Amino acid sequence: MNIVFMGTPEFAVSSLEGLINSKHKILAVVTQPDKPRGRGKKIQFPPVKQMAIQNNIEVYQPKRIKDPEFIQTIKDLNPDVIIVIAYGKILPKEILSIPKKGCINVHASLLPAYRGAAPINWAIIKGEKKTGITTMYMDEGLDTGDIILQREIEISDSMTAGELHDQLSELGREVLLDTLSLIENNQAPRISQEDCQYSYAPMIDKRLGKIDWNRSAKDIVNLIRGVNPWPGAYTFFEGRKIKIWEAKIYKEEEKIQCKPGTVLKYIPKIGLIVKSGKGLLAIQQIQVPNYKKMDIDSYMNGHNIPVGTILESNGSESIESKNRRE
16 A cells, blocks of 8 residues: 655654565555754754665655645645554544555554553553553544544553553554555454543653652552653752652551651662652662763762652752753
8 A cells, every 4th residue: 555654753663664575565655754862952854854865765854744835745645544653743634534544653652541641651550451552533622533543551560651651562563564455455443432431641741750659659660661762750859859750569568657758768779768658669760960871779889868868749940950961
């Protein structure tokens, strides 16, 4: 089939690569405009654009998805199918109606659960034990179209959002190719979503990573996993913002009356034991200003976080911002 592929981030690259190596023909790739990134603010191509260029595929980067000239360009391409994976904009009806066999979206959740921009992060933050990939026919709603295929994947207790992202990206490629086979043979089902069972996964930002020590140890560990690698969970120690990259629930029972966020002890090879609103957790990997990530044993060999220290949910951002080499 003749395909227009719309996607932007790394998550979509595996599926694009799968299409390139398939029998289908990619007429063009549509992705978001190039943006300045990093400390140097250098212009960088989106990952999908990089893959397209490497394979000599025409790339379009409209500033406005509703631009009439761009819409006419897609009409002129006359695709059988438009594939959309994390493109970053909601498609207007004018584009949805172009392909003969529909616009197909690959979404990183088991819809109708976790509709929206950040399903991978929120599945972990909310403590889900499974998630998956859904392919669907797109409509004008936000991830509300009829389901074609779904495949599940387990979420382990230690899995981070980055690790789940990579596994779902690979699974997405498999499910997409199976979906296209069904469409090509006129065998693709249309399964209506149970709207009463939907949940929403809004876009995340840096503020989400702030740890509230009044929450349970389970909730805090899930947050740390769910915002790794971006934006990262953080707390404050002596007024400085420190990031916590890895932690686990500490199994040992200790009935101690103290403020949530209090450091109770340090146990080599186990972690820095901290009181939460419910239960204890062991911090195992941290990052302080001007240093790279390090395991807690390496940090404690040259530094000290004394017993009784209270890690705070709020602190001085200005101190951290002066030393921006996190």
